[in-house]
Amino acid sequence: MFEFNEEDLKINKRGQLSPSQKDWLKNIGKGGVRLQGFNVWIAIGFMFLGLCITLGLYLSNEDSRAALFANPLNLLIFPVAIVVIVGILVLSMVLARWNANKLQSAVLSSVSGNVRFDRDYSSESNIATYYVIVGKKKFKFADEMSATFKEGQNTSFIIAKPVCMSL
Numbered sequence: 001m002f003e004f005n006e007e008d009l010k011i012n013k014r015g016q017l018s019p020s021q022k023d024w025l026k027n028i029g030k031g032g033v034r035l036q037g038f039n040v041w042i043a044i045g046f047m048f049l050g051l052c053i054t055l056g057l058y059l060s061n062e063d064s065r066a067a068l069f070a071n072p073l074n075l076l077i078f079p080v081a082i083v084v085i086v087g088i089l090v091l092s093m094v095l096a097r098w099n100a101n102k103l104q105s106a107v108l109s110s111v112s113g114n115v116r117f118d119r120d121y122s123s124e125s126n127i128a129t130y131y132v133i134v135g136k137k138k139f140k141f142a143d144e145m146s147a148t149f150k151e152g153q154n155t156s157f158i159i160a161k162p163v164c165m166s167l
Contacts, residue, residue: 008021012108015108017108022104025103025104025106026104029099029100029103030100032096032099032100032103033093033096033097033100036092036093036096037096040089040093043089044086047082051078051081051082055078111134111135111137112154112155113135113136113137113154114134114152114154114155115133115134115150115151115153116152117130117131117132117133117145117146118138129142130143130145132145132149134155
C-alpha cells in the first residue's frame, strides 16, 4: 500500500494529489501496461506455436494435405483466427492503456461518516474480502482493517480511486 506523509495529507486536504502520489499512480499504471504487453507477447508465441503444430500435422502426409486443400474454407480459417486473436490482443493493450490513463488522471473526492465493517467469504475460492463502510460508501480490502480503523468512529477520507487514505 502507498506510504504517505504529512505533506501528502496537507495537499490531500486541499483536494489535490501530491506529486509523489501522482508519480505512484503513474508507475502503477505503467506497470499494468508493461505486464499486459508481456502477456501479449506470450499469447502471440502460443498462437504461432499452435499454428505451426496444426500446419505441421496437416502437412505431415499426403492424405492430410489433400484434406487441408480440399475445401477453400480450411485455408481461410487460419488467417481469420490470426486476425481475431490479434484483434483481441490489441484490444487488451488499448484497455490497459485506457485504465493506466484513467488512473493517472484520478480525481480526489471525500467521504465522511461512521465506520462499520463487513466481510464476505467465498468458500469456492477460499478468499475473504473485507469491507470498511464509511457513511454510505463501501471500500474493499484484501486484509482485515480493524487495526487501522475503529468501528463506530466518525472519520473522513480522501479518495483517489483505487487509493484510499485516512485523514
